[in-house]
Amino acid sequence: MGEGIIEKDKKLKEGWEGISRFFRANSLWMLMYCTGCCAIELPQAMTSRYDMERLGMGPMATPRQADVLLVTGYLSVKTLRRVIYAYEQMSTPKYLVAFGPCPINGGIYYDAYAVINRLDQYLPVDVYIAGCMPKPEAVMNGFQDLIDGIKNKTADGWKRYRDNYEWYRKNQIESLGELRIKDEFHE
Amino acid sequence: MNKHIESVTEAVKAKFDVLNTEIVRDTQAAVDLKPGDVHAALAFLKAQGFRQLSMLTCVDWLEDKEFQLVYLLFDWDKGVRLQMRARLDRDNPKFTTVTNIYPGAQYYERDVHEFFGVEFEGNPMSYKQLFLENWDDIPPMRKDFNSRAYSDKKFPVREYKKDFTKAGDGK
Amino acid sequence: MNLNEILTGTLTGLIILVFAFVWQTTLSGVTRKIVGRFQKRYGPKFYQEFRDIFKLLTKTGVTHGWVYSFGVMMALGGIMGTAMFMPVMRFTAFPGLDNVFIYVYLFAVGMLGMAMSAVGSGNPLAGIGVMRALTQMVGYEVPFLVVVLAMVYGHGTASVSELAAVQQAAGIASWNLVRMPIGTVVGFICLLGMLGKKPFETFIAPAEIASGPMVEYGGKQLGMLMLLHEFSIFIEVSLFVNLFLGGAVTVVGFIIKYVGVFVLASLVSQALGRFKIDQVIRYFYRWPIALAVAQALIVVFLGWGV
Numbered sequence: 001m002g003e004g005i006i007e008k009d010k011k012l013k014e015g016w017e018g019i020s021r022f023f024r025a026n027s028l029w030m031l032m033y034c035t036g037c038c039a040i041e042l043p044q045a046m047t048s049r050y051d052m053e054r055l056g057m058g059p060m061a062t063p064r065q066a067d068v069l070l071v072t073g074y075l076s077v078k079t080l081r082r083v084i085y086a087y088e089q090m091s092t093p094k095y096l097v098a099f100g101p102c103p104i105n106g107g108i109y110y111d112a113y114a115v116i117n118r119l120d121q122y123l124p125v126d127v128y129i130a131g132c133m134p135k136p137e138a139v140m141n142g143f144q145d146l147i148d149g150i151k152n153k154t155a156d157g158w159k160r161y162r163d164n165y166e167w168y169r170k171n172q173i174e175s176l177g178e179l180r181i182k183d184e185f186h187e
Numbered sequence: 188m189n190k191h192i193e194s195v196t197e198a199v200k201a202k203f204d205v206l207n208t209e210i211v212r213d214t215q216a217a218v219d220l221k222p223g224d225v226h227a228a229l230a231f232l233k234a235q236g237f238r239q240l241s242m243l244t245c246v247d248w249l250e251d252k253e254f255q256l257v258y259l260l261f262d263w264d265k266g267v268r269l270q271m272r273a274r275l276d277r278d279n280p281k282f283t284t285v286t287n288i289y290p291g292a293q294y295y296e297r298d299v300h301e302f303f304g305v306e307f308e309g310n311p312m313s314y315k316q317l318f319l320e321n322w323d324d325i326p327p328m329r330k331d332f333n334s335r336a337y338s339d340k341k342f343p344v345r346e347y348k349k350d351f352t353k354a355g356d357g358k
Numbered sequence: 359m360n361l362n363e364i365l366t367g368t369l370t371g372l373i374i375l376v377f378a379f380v381w382q383t384t385l386s387g388v389t390r391k392i393v394g395r396f397q398k399r400y401g402p403k404f405y406q407e408f409r410d411i412f413k414l415l416t417k418t419g420v421t422h423g424w425v426y427s428f429g430v431m432m433a434l435g436g437i438m439g440t441a442m443f444m445p446v447m448r449f450t451a452f453p454g455l456d457n458v459f460i461y462v463y464l465f466a467v468g469m470l471g472m473a474m475s476a477v478g479s480g481n482p483l484a485g486i487g488v489m490r491a492l493t494q495m496v497g498y499e500v501p502f503l504v505v506v507l508a509m510v511y512g513h514g515t516a517s518v519s520e521l522a523a524v525q526q527a528a529g530i531a532s533w534n535l536v537r538m539p540i541g542t543v544v545g546f547i548c549l550l551g552m553l554g555k556k557p558f559e560t561f562i563a564p565a566e567i568a569s570g571p572m573v574e575y576g577g578k579q580l581g582m583l584m585l586l587h588e589f590s591i592f593i594e595v596s597l598f599v600n601l602f603l604g605g606a607v608t609v610v611g612f613i614i615k616y617v618g619v620f621v622l623a624s625l626v627s628q629a630l631g632r633f634k635i636d637q638v639i640r641y642f643y644r645w646p647i648a649l650a651v652a653q654a655l656i657v658v659f660l661g662w663g664v
Contacts, residue, residue: 016416023413027406048398053390056406061569064420064576067413078320091577092418105345111335113327114319117342175342177321184315 024067024093025150026056028143031066031090033083036073037133038099044136045143055143063089068146073133074102076114077176080122084172084179087123092158095126095146099139104128121171124157191265192216195235203228217270222282225273229258229288236262237269240285243295245303249330252277254305258285275305284310302328371442371451378441378592379585383407385617386588389624396628407588414581422479422574429475430579436468437589444596445519447606456518458506461597462499468590469495472571472583479574487570490635491561497642498551498558501650505541505548508654509534509601518597522605533604537662541653542602544646549623551642552594556627560635595620 032042046052046059060066063086071083087096101107103119110117119125126149129142149155161168172179196208196216207219220228229240237260246255251274258271275282284307285292296313299305304326307313316322325332387407394401403409421427442451443460450456473492476484510516513524525533535542551558561570575583599605599615606612633641656662 020413020416023409023416026403027409027413029410051394051399051401053394053402054400056402056409059564061564062573062576064574065569065572065580067417078318081320091420106338106342110344111338113324113332113334113337113341115338115342117338118345121343171343177323181320183320 021150021153025147028055028057028068028095028146029060029066030057030068030070031060031063031086032070032072033079033086034072035075035079035083036100036102038072038129041099041133041136041139042070042072045139050136050140052140052143055147057143063087064091066090067093068095068097070097070099071103071119072099074100074107074109074115075119077116078114080116080172081176081179081181084123087161092162094158095150095155096123096157097127097129097142097146098125099129099134101130101132104130107132116175122168122175124160124168126155126157189214189267191262192267192269195232195267195269198235199228199232202231211268211270214266215268215270217272219272219274222273222275225256225258225271226283226285226288228271229260229285232260232269232271233288236264238263240289240292240295241268243285243292243299245299245305245328247277247303247328247330248274249277254280254303256282256299256305280305281308282306283308284313286310302326304329367451368442370449374444374446374449374451375438375441375589377446378444378589381616382588382592383411385620386591389621392621393624393628396625407584411581411584411588414584415578417577417581419577419579421579425478426475426574427579429471429473429478430582431471433468433471433475434582434586434589436464436471437586437593440464440468441589441593444593445522445600445605446596447609447612450519453519454517457516458510458518458521458601459516461518461593462503465590465593468586472586475579476571476574481574483567483573484571486567487561487563487573490567491571493635494551494558494561494638497639498548498646501544501642501646502548502552504647504650504654505538505544506601508541508650508657509538511654512538512657518600519605522600525604526607530604534602535604538602538653538657540649540656544650544653545598545602546619546623547646548642549594549598549619550626551638553591553623555623557630557633558638559627559632560638563632591620595623 032039034042044050052058057068063069067090069083069087069090075083087094098104098119102109102115103125106112106115106117109115116122127142127146129138131138134142146155169179192214196218199205199218200208203224204221205218206221209217209219211217218228239261240258241261242257242259244257244259246257248255253274254277255272255274260269260271262268273282280303282305284296286296286309293310293312294317296307296310297315297317300307300313301317301319301322319327324337327334327337384404384407387402387404390406391401391404440461443456443464445456469491473488476488509521513521515521515524525537530536550556554562562572563570567573572580572583595616598619599612603615603619606615
């Protein structure tokens with residue numbers, strides 16, 4: 001009897017998740033964190049040539065409203081802090097798309113003292129878009145990959161972040177030192 | 188050479204003990220001074236019309252064991268720039284603040300202190316952090332700072348199973 | 359009013375609510391597509407707005423205290439309550455209660471709920487946005503009410519359904535669009551202000567104050583806010599259709615009038631830039647108010663358009 005109810009409950013939850021995924025896949029609101037040069041490829045992808053809106057994507061003003069965080073380019077230590085703040089403010093489910101080689105392995109900034117090498121050590125990345133800078137075709141292809149990932153449950157970065165929170169936080173502290181900065185600009 | 192820049196260089200030469208002058212470009216000259224003369228020279232030039240301190244930066248001469256401070260001044264009326272340069276001892280880099288002449292130097296001094304470790308006496312604000320948050324090594328713009336080693340120590344590197352750096356030799 | 363009337367009225371009101379949601383949400387999507395075509399884009403699917411709203415409702419939402427959570431419910435409830443009173447075609451949920459002033463008062467409940475909730479989120483940009491929204495409300499309410507009062511004086515009734523019925527007597531010639539052309543122009547400008555469309559988009563201003571009152575909303579609360587937005591557009595456009603375009607007798611007439619007004623407002627919005635808040639007030643208190651007073655004087659003293 002009890003198992004029957006649990007089974008039914010599970011099925012109901014799965015059904016709800018399936019419906020949710022259908023809506024989420026086709027309505028992605030972006031938060032653009034324009035850290036580097038890859039940001040210049042977004043206007044082409046958004047305007048009449050490639051028209052991102054036909055996939056249901058659109059720009060949003062604040063982290064709270066957005067579903068996708070776009071990290072466009074290299075991340076310095078200072079910006080990584082702000083990206084972490086922004087990512088943790090977003091409401092789940094949330095996705096993260098990294099542009100260009102810099103979040104993958106550091107790119108041309110591999111030996112810089114202020115630029116991190118791998119973004120996936122600090123935040124879970126759902127889709128990487130390669131190319132320095134990626135063409136708008138590649139950007140659109142990456143977004144299509146994200147949509148497919150949401151549909152077949154592979155884009156689950158927010159779950160990984162929740163489950164492995166201690167590991168991510170340990171890496172963040174190791175590279176950044178204190179996560180919250182206390183100086184005259186943060187009072 | 189621009190006649191304004193010529194006249195002002197001559198005026199500085201007449202008034203102070205100038206070690207060397209250099210023409211950087213048509214509207215810009217550089218003057219090397221002793222560290223003790225810099226404040227008097229800046230005050231003099233500000234009265235001459237160089238109202239803006241465009242930049243204060245530092246050069247690390249590792250072989251000479253010296254830091255060189257560069258004050259770049261700009262005259263809005265005549266459109267000419269003048270560099271005032273002075274060399275400090277690299278082992279004990281101390282200088283006096285110019286915020287009483289150019290208040291805008293506040294942030295440049297913080298910048299130079301953070302990236303080169305030069306201390307500006309009389310400017311307590313210059314010890315606060317500006318760009319680098321929680322920096323834990325020697326100042327990064329010094330020539331003896333190894334950026335690669337710091338990056339490898341601090342930020343994890345991605346491991347590749349295949350060596351891609353040798354893949355593209357055209358065969 | 360006996361129990362039977364209350365029950366049928368509530369039922370009609372609920373049907374009007376469902377109709378308002380489905381109709382306005384579809385139309386918003388269609389308008390996004392039309393705007394996309396005007397910008398030489400393909401545009402989203404026509405049901406994109408449904409996807410957005412349902413996606414937001416499936417997300418988790420953080421709360422910023424009970425004022426914030428309660429304010430959203432109060433705003434949504436207030437606006438839905440107002441929408442129930444709206445006469446659509448020949449259906450009126452509560453006959454005799456659809457006075458013009460009902461909308462003015464009930465609409466304020468929704469707006470105040472929204473203001474309370476946004477300020478409760480604690481973000482300074484939300485405070486700025488709310489302040490601008492209320493300031494702009496002061497701007498457009500005055501000319502709009504002057505025109506509406508002139509209309510009430512002229513037709514001798516304040517009930518929206520009766521005002522619509524009066525205009526249906528002799529075809530297009532009896533519409534207030536023809537009877538009071540100046541008043542209609544003022545009404546349309548005020549409608550742009552109510553809808554928050556481009557020249558009067560001061561309180562949203564995504565690039566300036568990060569979408570104003572909505573700055574701290576996410577997930578479920580933002581979904582409810584979008585629902586609220588659709589209902590309030592429905593109220594505002596229906597009110598304009600009922601007051602100036604003679605209401606509607608058939609579904610086709612209603613759809614044509616409604617689509618015409620809303621699409622025109624959206625296209626006007628695409629062609630213009632954004633005013634600053636002081637420019638908005640200066641604008642509303644110069645031309646629309648002068649035209650509104652002129653229209654009122656014409657109705658009262660010359661008797662034209664009655």
